[in-house]
Amino acid sequence: MSEHSLLHDKILPIGTVVLAIIALWYAAAVFLNTPFERDQAQRAGNTISFSEILPRTMAQERPVLPAPHQVFAELWDTTVGKSITSKRSLVYHSWITLSSTLLGFLMGTVLGVALAVGIVHYQTLDRSLMPWIITSQTIPILAIAPMIIVVLNAVGISGLLPKATISMYLSFFPIAVGMTKGLRSPEVMHLDLMRTYSATASQTFWKLRLPAAVPFLVTSMKVAISIALVGAIVGELPTGAVAGLGARLLAGSYYGQTVQIWSALLMAAALAGILVMTVDIIGAWVNRRMGVKPA
Amino acid sequence: MPETVISAQKLDLTFETNDGPVHALKDITLDITEGEFVSLIGPSGCGKTTLLRVIADLEQPTGGSVSVNGLTPEQARLARAYGYVFQQAALLPWRTIEDNIALPLEVMGLDAATRTSRIKSNLELVNLSGFEKKFPWQLSGGMQQRASIARALAVEPDMLLMDEPFGALDEIVRDHLNEQLLKLWAKTKKTVVFVTHSIPEAVFLSTKIVVMSPRPGRIYEIIDCSALGTERSLDIRETPEFLKIAHQVREGLKAGHSYDD
Numbered sequence: 001m002s003e004h005s006l007l008h009d010k011i012l013p014i015g016t017v018v019l020a021i022i023a024l025w026y027a028a029a030v031f032l033n034t035p036f037e038r039d040q041a042q043r044a045g046n047t048i049s050f051s052e053i054l055p056r057t058m059a060q061e062r063p064v065l066p067a068p069h070q071v072f073a074e075l076w077d078t079t080v081g082k083s084i085t086s087k088r089s090l091v092y093h094s095w096i097t098l099s100s101t102l103l104g105f106l107m108g109t110v111l112g113v114a115l116a117v118g119i120v121h122y123q124t125l126d127r128s129l130m131p132w133i134i135t136s137q138t139i140p141i142l143a144i145a146p147m148i149i150v151v152l153n154a155v156g157i158s159g160l161l162p163k164a165t166i167s168m169y170l171s172f173f174p175i176a177v178g179m180t181k182g183l184r185s186p187e188v189m190h191l192d193l194m195r196t197y198s199a200t201a202s203q204t205f206w207k208l209r210l211p212a213a214v215p216f217l218v219t220s221m222k223v224a225i226s227i228a229l230v231g232a233i234v235g236e237l238p239t240g241a242v243a244g245l246g247a248r249l250l251a252g253s254y255y256g257q258t259v260q261i262w263s264a265l266l267m268a269a270a271l272a273g274i275l276v277m278t279v280d281i282i283g284a285w286v287n288r289r290m291g292v293k294p295a
Numbered sequence: 296m297p298e299t300v301i302s303a304q305k306l307d308l309t310f311e312t313n314d315g316p317v318h319a320l321k322d323i324t325l326d327i328t329e330g331e332f333v334s335l336i337g338p339s340g341c342g343k344t345t346l347l348r349v350i351a352d353l354e355q356p357t358g359g360s361v362s363v364n365g366l367t368p369e370q371a372r373l374a375r376a377y378g379y380v381f382q383q384a385a386l387l388p389w390r391t392i393e394d395n396i397a398l399p400l401e402v403m404g405l406d407a408a409t410r411t412s413r414i415k416s417n418l419e420l421v422n423l424s425g426f427e428k429k430f431p432w433q434l435s436g437g438m439q440q441r442a443s444i445a446r447a448l449a450v451e452p453d454m455l456l457m458d459e460p461f462g463a464l465d466e467i468v469r470d471h472l473n474e475q476l477l478k479l480w481a482k483t484k485k486t487v488v489f490v491t492h493s494i495p496e497a498v499f500l501s502t503k504i505v506v507m508s509p510r511p512g513r514i515y516e517i518i519d520c521s522a523l524g525t526e527r528s529l530d531i532r533e534t535p536e537f538l539k540i541a542h543q544v545r546e547g548l549k550a551g552h553s554y555d556d
Contacts, residue, residue: 189385192353196379197402197450198372207398211389290389291430 025068032064033057066259074263087243090267096244097232098271100160104167105228109221111168112175119176120183120209121201137173141166141231146238163244167231171224178220182213214290218283225275233268245271300364300454300486301327301350307358308345318511319345320356325505325514329453332480332487334497335505336544337551342512343490344458350488351379351456364453375403378447380457384439386431386446392418393427396446403450417445420479437468441475448479454486461496470529473499477527494548495532498523498541506544508551515551518543 037056041048058067066074075090082089115133118125145166152162186208194204236246245268252261306323309316320342327333335343348354349361352368363371371377386395393414400410418424421441431439440460447455461469473496480487480500491497497504504518522536531537 187385189381189383190387193379193381193385194402195353196351196372196377197399198375199402203402207401208387211387214389291391291432292389293430293432 022068025065026058029063029065029067030054030057033060036060036064062256063258066262070259071262071266074259075266078263090248090263093243093245093248093264094267094271097229097236097246097268100163100235100244101167101225101229101232101271101275103160104164104231105171105225107164107168108171108224108228109175112172112220112224113179113217115172115176116179116183116213117205119180121205133173133176136169141170141234142237144169145231145234149235149238163232163235166235167228170231171228174220174223174227175217178216178223179213182216183209185216186212211290214286215292218279218286222276222279222283225279226272229268229272229275297328297330299326300329301325301362301488303346303350303359303361305359306346306349306356306361308342308349308354308356320349321511321513323359323512323514325517327486327488327503329486330484331502332489332500333503333505334489334491334501335507336491336494336497337507337512337515337548338492338509340512341507341509343507345512346507347456347458347488347490351377375399375450376452377454377456378450378452380440380444380447380455380460382459382462384431384436384443386439386442388431391428391430392423392434392442395431395442396449399446399450413449413451417449418442420448420482421445422475435468436464437472440464440472444476444479448483448485452485454488457487457489459490459492462492469493469496474529476500481525494541494544498537498544499527499529499532504540504544506547506551508548516547518547 034053034057037048037053057063058070060066063070078088078090082091084091084095086092115129119129120126148165148169149162152158152165183205190208190212191204194208199207232244233246233249236244237250245264248264249261252258252264303323303325306320307318308320309318323342323346335346337343345354349356350363350368352372361368364374364376366374366376386392387398390398396414396417397410400413405413414427415424418427421444423438423441423445426434426438426442431442434442444455444460461472464472477500487500489497489500498520501520504520505514506516506518507513508515518540520540523531523540
């Protein structure tokens with residue numbers, strides 16, 4: 001057996017890439033923030049050497065590109081350094097976004113599965129719905145998100161639900177497509193087998209089609225949950241929402257708070273990673289329960 | 296006098312395909328009596344599997360009539376008169392062996408106690424006791440096919456319809472399963488209709504061999520094998536009686552243009 005260790009398989013390759021990204025990031029920060037320092041010095045009538053510029057590019061208040069340590073300091077300050085009920089806590093804002101992500105993902109999954117079940121069982125639905133489902137995803141979400149918010153607000157629905165609706169709008173699609181494929185995945189032989197048992201359509205669905213679709217569902221859920229997060233963030237932008245990662249991004253760009261923008265971005269990325277990993281772990285557990293041959 | 300359980304009269308089946316009609320079965324007339332082991336043999340495209348599928352109500356004939364247990368194939372299927380064994384084991388990969396055998400029993404709505412006892416007795420019958428909790432991929436091809444036979448028998452049908460069940464297995468496993476199947480048949484007294492393209496397999500197992508020929512699929516000859524007796528071991532394949540019947544089947548296939556290009 002060959003050597004397999006956590007260090008060798010995971011930490012080393014991932015760590016190398018992380019270090020490379022940080023090094024590139026520093027280089028880019030220096031390059032992008034230097035013109036501002038030169039400009040400042042010129043206005044003051046000073047000449048400034050590169051060795052004087054270098055430290056200043058990493059400590060600006062509103063840099064074009066904040067240096068990694070500035071972003072991490074902000075992240076630390078707004079997560080660990082603040083009470084989670086504080087309006088300045090990134091944990092608080094993440095929770096606002098996460099809650100609408102999860103609600104939207106749940107609604108999207110239910111809608112996607114329901115559509116797939118209909119499409120597989122009724123040919124009319126297959127023909128009439130599929131083109132609309134595909135069209136729905138060609139409309140830019142940035143264009144349709146404000147309208148969803150406005151329309152729902154007009155009928156008295158506000159708060160979590162409008163944002164979750166946008167998440168649902170994005171996340172139902174991969175679920176519907178993947179689940180349709182999954183429900184159609186049983187071999188002809190297995191369908192014939194159910195017929196020789198004189199199984200009803202619902203027995204064939206519960207005992208054959210649905211379990212066969214589970215691996216397809218898990219894969220589509222991984223895609224769906226990350227775009228549900230995108231949907232929730234996008235949903236916070238046009239509303240002028242006061243809370244949520246989207247609101248942090250928007251506020252940061254209003255006031256030129258690039259450090260705040262970048263820390264919200266990193267937080268969103270971390271959140272997406274955690275969500276996908278959670279689905280992955282649940283998927284692996286389901287696979288084990290369903291007797292999938294270990295790789 | 297044993298009863299006729301499957302009776303086909305002037306059966307015709309034409310598939311409409313994009314390349315025009317394909318005459319899969321033509322003028323098939325065949326009677327199978329209770330407790331017989333009947334093999335359908337012939338080259339690919341002779342309609343042997345199609346004939347089996349018509350009996351099982353998986354295909355609809357375009358002419359003639361079939362009766363199974365005196366019923367139409369559909370009524371017989373709804374009455375669960377037969378167990379069907381496919382070319383592959385067709386076990387559901389997410390169910391353990393015992394749960395796979397429970398599948399038809401769940402569909403039938405049997406209670407848990409009956410299911411458990413039928414699973415136990417049928418796994419014993421195919422020598423798979425002790426593999427209840429295994430998943431299909433943990434079993435060899437031959438064991439998987441035995442599990443699928445147990446699943447077909449668990450329905451407690453009057454007859455078994457088997458579509459080249461051992462076609463995908465190697466010859467050593469196949470010989471072994473042939474012997475086991477013959478013992479099983481002697482023990483259960485079920486009527487068996489068995490599709491194969493192996494001459495030795497057909498002669499070894501059958502009481503009657505139906506030689507079919509292609510384009511259009513029709514019956515060329517029906518050969519009686521009762522001369523070989525009912526107690527058979529693999530050794531009888533060396534006997535003159537066995538070789539004589541095997542020769543007769545081969546001649547039948549040749550005369551039916553099975554070897555034409």
